[in-house]
Amino acid sequence: MCRQCEGLFQYSKRCSSTSDAECTCKEGYRCGGDGCTFCIRSCGVGQESTRSGCQACRYGTFNDQPNGSCKNWTMCSGNQVLEPGTPAKDVICKDASVNFTSVTTVPTTSLEIPFSITVPGKDVQTDTIRISLAVAGLSCIVFLLPLCICFSVWQKKKLHAVFKKMHTLEQSVQEDDACSCHFPEEEQGEYQNPGKSTELRDLLMN
Template identity: 35%
Template sequence: MLAVQGLCFILLMVGLVPYSESTDTGCDVWTLSDQDVCCNKCKPGNRLVTRCGKDPQLLCTPCEPKSYTTHPNSYFCLKCTQCIGPQFTLKPCNISSDTECGCKKGYRCGNKECSFCVTECGEGEEPTDQRSCRKCSQGTFNDEVHSMCKKWRKSCPEEHILVPKGNAFKDHECRSLDVESTKDPLNVVKKGETKFAISPVWTAGGMAGLGVLCIIISVVACVQAQNKTKKNLKTDIPEEVSEFSRNMIVEQEACSFHHPEQEQGGSSESISTQDSESKLIV
């Protein structure tokens, strides 16, 4: 008779205790109250059935499949989260913890629990409240992944100049002034101003080019002066002078930087002397 009663009790217990992912069931911490046992904390994954009773193992029962609880004194279990859309399952649900979801490539978790995913924004854009992305507006940039756009810098530290190269992906640049350029008053840049330092290489090249140009102009002017002198000399020499003597006089006078009348004796005296010499030879 006792054996039959024991068997019936076991069958009754099996029917009352639902399917569980864990065999560790019942109350974990309890206290005695009169002749009853009162549960203060259920075992992990167990929900509270009744607070006090005769048997501490019957005070708590495991959560049903696809449900869980993380509270030791909760009367109810929560439904496991389902990873949907761009989500994927990192860790499946069990009676003591919920499902852990992740987001596929191109998305990221929208909150700490990763209960939803949002589009991941790249450089040059920022996230919006609609879980999407938008490009950085004019005057702002973003050089990080999934962060807000920032404004371009407007000034630089001392001894630096601001180089306006900012766009949606990078900020304006600050470049250090060259030591030599700071000595030139034209290249001194006040804080907050946007100017460019003149390179010493370009300055030297410009001066050299200017010197060459001056030499070319001087040579052209000299050649023109010589041609004009030759023309005037040929016109002023009398016709009685022989062609050979005429050419000699022209060459001598053209190579001189003085006016023909400034030569010793003048052109007329030279012609007269040559004429006398011709007569003596004859």
């Protein structure tokens, strides 16, 4: 038995001995389900389909495609809105990177070389320079290391000699101070024994 296209349906292909009839929806409606089993009202731009039919997109949403669904407007950063949104159109934001000053540009052409130029022996020269620098660096290290060691040893010996000399000088100063301490006692003894001093002077005069 062939399918009957009635009501909101209309024939898109008639029934034949080899195939069944195919139905489509009348103008203002669109097919729903597999094989167009039912028809729903077609909704235009700025609308979306609901159970009760087509309904306009609520504030803050839009639909720019027929039989589409409503989507939220784009949120512009810092409320930089260039054009407000409508049920059929999204919000257009200001682009800070856009410069409206017209600039005249002169087209330039660049010369492209379809082949690469290689310099013979360039890699060999580079390797030779690197090896020479490495050898020079190692030579400096080998030469400077013994000098640093010798200088350190010489510095220690010099400091030891200076400390030894200072110690000897300090001992000699202490001995001089010890000797100088006896002279006042001798002078004091002379003043305490004036008789002995007089006798000694008489003996020397005779």
